[in-house]
Amino acid sequence: MTIAVPATPALDARIPGSKSLTNRALLLAAAADSTSALGAPLVSVDTTAFREALSGLGVRVEPSDDHLVWHVTGLGRGPVGTGTVWCADAGTAARFLPPFAATGLGDFGFEGSDQLTARPVSPLAHALRLLGSEVTTGPGGRLPLRVRAQGLDGGALTVDSTLSSQFLTGLLMAGPLMRRPLTLTVPRLVSRPYIDMTIALMRRFGAEADETAPGEFTVRPTGYRSTDTPIEPDASTASYVFAAAAITGTSVRVAGLGRGSLQGDLRFTEVLARTGARVETTDEATTVTGTGAFRGGFTVDMGDISDTFMTLAAIAPLADAPITVNGIGHARLKESDRISAVEDNLRALGIRTETGHDWITVHPGTPAPARIVCHRDHRIAMAFSVLGLRAEGITLDDPGCVAKTFPGFHEELHRLFPRHRVPTAGLLVPAEDRS
Template identity: 70%
Template sequence: MTTRPAPLTARVPGSKSITNRALLLAAAATGVTRLRAPLTSDDTLAFRTALTDLGVRISGTDEVWEVTGAGAGPVGAARVWCADAGTAARFLPPFAAAGRGEFVFDGSDQLRARPLRPLVDALTALGSKVGSGPGGALPLAVTASGLDGGEITLDSSFSSQYLTGLLLSAPLMRGPLTIRATSLVSRPYIDMTRALMHHFGARTRQDGDGTITVLPGGYTAADLTIEPDASTASYVFAAAAVTGRSVTVPGLGSRSSQGDLGFVEVLRRTGAHVEVTDSGTTVTGRGDGALTGGFEVDMGDISDTFMTLAAIAPLADAPITVHGIAHARLKESDRIEAVAGNLRALGIRTDEGPDRITIHPGRPSGAEIACYRDHRIAMAFSVLGLRVGGITLDAPACVGKTFPGFHDELRRLFLDHPTPQGT
């Protein structure tokens, strides 16, 4: 009779997606909002600093951030540095356009390479004056006099963040905003955005064809506790699967608004035991860490976790194909090519297409992983490193973008505890 090992409790930090959305909502609301257990990382600190550059007052401790909102968009003039944070570059220009003044947004070379054209076109169609860098990228110069609202069609095939940025600031507009998003990727993030908007008092509706309308009226301050980051949790869940351990992430359960928790259902297909309750989620690997392959999976809605699966897929007993992830080529790196190239460096056969990758079983050898300054590449291949000796990272510190303590936590959970026994 097989007995499952007692679960270890993972310390997964707060959701980046929720933290940054809540920061903007609190800044746009009337009154003081307390955000409990926010993620403190490179991306969220960049977002927080960008808001303070726009005149928002934020104080507090690492455990609680207090945001004093003005109930409107920013007023005045500011130069805003977004660093590497794509959410800052995509969420804050609409917020500025809903205010009054002259605002310039810029960021790192990595962020300047990421597309913003759909957002620039949408803001222009809504009556804002926006100047941009080559191809509609950073730097962006926004001349703001408020926005009237209206009806627009938005190309959302590259990222759902353009839609999110417009939705978040829509209640600050003078009239309703109706958006028809075409070819929308990562749809669960839009559900999360609307849920958070409702928490702060906004009124939205979604029609049967996916068109979303947001009514004017602003936001009201509302305290919020940030739940653990589901994308980040994917690494400890995958590590449990390949080591035969059992890991629980408390506070990340069936009521979560994060679509990336769906990653555990993919792990279930590899043979891991998964339990999701109201209070948390537990993943337990087989005693020998074996994985079942031989399947295809569309991870378009949870594309931030496809690398987690791809990195451990060589350990499966048959090929695994991930598809629906074309937009992952336009993230911090071309994530499909980055994963394929690193797997090849480890001696693993891969096949790739515009929106897919197939990973074949094999015996990975040690090699240095090219991280491309992409936190998710670094964390995904660190999980494989629990089973394969000799794997190193060329930029281990890049995990600080979302989880500064990642390497210490992985070591605590999977290297500082004895291998489970019992059959």
């Protein structure tokens, strides 16, 4: 499909900090031996929930007045005490904090929203039991989860990471607080870039963590040192403005996301390049420019960057041939069954799709007006908002769910693409008629 390409300079997108980096850095700083400063953290529903959950474990987190820096006073160990921790909708809180609590001393409960309770925690609970902790879960191996903590010895075990890499991440980050080295063997790992990110960040805080053999990770009981850490813009969130540039024939630049990024989701730009977009990555920034073509006719494995598969699938109807995404079975266990949610919404738009357990094929077509069912899932809302820049009559049943990771998403999309329609709730009006 061909689109007109205006000769304009790149627009600088205002992308908030990475949720993945913010919550990992919060935990590592909480376990460190002194006070750490986190620069430009993401301020959103999920990160605020994680920060408040840490407070429930006795960790002091003090935001600056402008929230541009969060000061975290580390415990230098696992938490001590008793209490119930509210995780809200934050999957990272439910997967990262129980291992941290298990390295301490006390009795800690973890509860969450109905949406979070529907997501499994049994692989994590099983691993913690094998490491010597007393752990109970709710029906079906779900929240609420209770940890009676007396520290963790460490040792060797095999981890089921096929449902979520967050289970492995939580155990890895707890490793330096155990009494002896921890060795985790992972027969099959999904979302590998998130593990690489975790290990790189752990090393910044003084941990000794290595992949000692393929699929085998060893962490030594070194503890953590406090460190000041800048937070990169969120690469998953950047996927929406990059995709919007590709389908509108404009150019968008995200500063702070360059060659040295810790985030694997920046590889989404490689997928956009296959559709015909021009991608430039320097040490300082990444720029995507729509070239006037949006090509399909390919299959891509997005298992390692599954948080961005919806971005591609939502705009795939605009391509000139079908696009198939595979390797994404674990996306069915996120905030929603994301494969089914994408399929159902595309079909509501009149777009032909086929799906299997871990794949989806989207055929070209002209989207009809429809109301997108977001399932309280921020990524569904943001992905279909991008399609709405090129398709008439798309609205969202829950535009506010974007606050989970990007409270100002709709405003930023309108700022960058004022000549296009930005889907929200209710009726859409032409950009020139908006106040």
